[in-house]
Amino acid sequence: MRVLITGGAGFLGSALANHLVRERHRVWVLDDLSAGDPASLHKDVSFTRGDVRDIPRLWTLLKGMDCVYHLAARVSVPESILYPVEYNDVNVGGTVSLMTAARDAGIKRVVFTSSGTVYGEQKEQPIKETARPNPRNPYAVTKIAAEHYLSAMGALYGIETVILRIFNAYGPGQAAPPSHAPVIPQFVRQALGGGSVVIFGNGEQTRDFVYVDDVVQALIAAATAQAQGLIINIGAGREVSVKGLVRGLEEILGRRVPSLFSTTQDGGVSRMRADISLAQRVLDFTPQVTIKEGLEMMVAHYQRLLKEETTRRAK
Numbered sequence: 001m002r003v004l005i006t007g008g009a010g011f012l013g014s015a016l017a018n019h020l021v022r023e024r025h026r027v028w029v030l031d032d033l034s035a036g037d038p039a040s041l042h043k044d045v046s047f048t049r050g051d052v053r054d055i056p057r058l059w060t061l062l063k064g065m066d067c068v069y070h071l072a073a074r075v076s077v078p079e080s081i082l083y084p085v086e087y088n089d090v091n092v093g094g095t096v097s098l099m100t101a102a103r104d105a106g107i108k109r110v111v112f113t114s115s116g117t118v119y120g121e122q123k124e125q126p127i128k129e130t131a132r133p134n135p136r137n138p139y140a141v142t143k144i145a146a147e148h149y150l151s152a153m154g155a156l157y158g159i160e161t162v163i164l165r166i167f168n169a170y171g172p173g174q175a176a177p178p179s180h181a182p183v184i185p186q187f188v189r190q191a192l193g194g195g196s197v198v199i200f201g202n203g204e205q206t207r208d209f210v211y212v213d214d215v216v217q218a219l220i221a222a223a224t225a226q227a228q229g230l231i232i233n234i235g236a237g238r239e240v241s242v243k244g245l246v247r248g249l250e251e252i253l254g255r256r257v258p259s260l261f262s263t264t265q266d267g268g269v270s271r272m273r274a275d276i277s278l279a280q281r282v283l284d285f286t287p288q289v290t291i292k293e294g295l296e297m298m299v300a301h302y303q304r305l306l307k308e309e310t311t312r313r314a315k
């Protein structure tokens with residue numbers, strides 16, 4: 001396959017790009033590097049720095065592609081509350097630009113990474129794709145709006161579209177900026193640093209954490225599966241509470257990890273568990289990595305980084 005990945009220098013995009021290249025596919029990446037890092041890409045990935053809203057740039061890159069993965073986006077919920085205009089411009093505007101250019105370039109299929117956050121608070125768990133979306137922050141709104149553009153423009157222009165609603169992905173290589181770090185890398189760093197982990201809300205809230213390699217498997221299947229026009233949940237199909245993550249870390253580290261509870265920030269929706277039966281059926285998707293194994297790999301990864309940092313400082 002010849003594949004273009006927008007946002008391909010980011011956490012999920014680089015994991016996908018590197019995996020595809022190792023399987024001998026030809027991979028191009030377009031990324032403006034607002035968050036991504038081209039150093040994370042295998043040397044055989046063709047990298048272009050640019051904005052996904054730049055239609056002429058897309059025309060050049062899209063020629064001859066078999067599939068486009070559209071991952072480029074601003075991805076932080078708290079940041080989206082501060083900068084909704086920018087989030088709308090990139091996440092919605094970028095999708096409209098991509099679909100316009102894909103029409104002109106005669107692209108057959110676009111795979112889009114939407115998010116489980118579009119569901120918001122849902123009584124019925126696990127959450128099925130048929131649940132009525134309840135986006136409660138600008139990031140989630142941009143994702144559901146982009147989904148609608150993708151479906152509508154895809155149908156109008158004869159482009160196959162596949163939408164994956166990814167729940168909480170995690171893994172080594174995930175950016176963890178201090179202002180809005182995702183919970184797993186944040187906790188692992190705080191715990192390894194010997195301090196307390198900071199829990200937003202009461203810690204009883206659950207999330208469906210899915211390991212990066214499992215997400216990559218789903219993305220790869222989505223390029224060729226009989227899945228056109230579908231919206232498909234991608235998660236582990238299990239829920240783990242925030243307090244449960246702390247207990248998991250305590251088991252791995254063999255010591256107590258003290259918790260502090262922040263009263264200034266709420267913990268978000270109370271439960272998130274994906275119903276992944278559609279993914280199992282259509283994408284042959286079976287998550288392989290348990291939360292215990294995933295946390296162990298995260299701990300090993302951050303221990304390695306800390307060791308490298310200590311050696312660098314000592315020189």
Ligand SMILES: NC(=O)c1ccc[n+]([C@@H]2O[C@H](COP(=O)([O-])OP(=O)(O)OC[C@H]3O[C@@H](n4cnc5c(N)ncnc54)[C@H](O)[C@@H]3O)[C@@H](O)[C@H]2O)c1
Binds near residue numbers: 035050051175
């Ligand atoms: N990581 C998760 O848990 C998760 C869950 C659900 C959905 N998603 C979606 O998956 C995709 C990838 O997320 P990620 O976790 O890898 O985040 P990420 O921030 O690591 O990757 C996003 C990439 O998009 C690039 N980008 C941002 N604006 C751009 C623009 N205007 N033009 C070109 N590139 C631009 C960034 O530089 C970055 O490399 C996003 O669309 C995100 O919404 C991620």
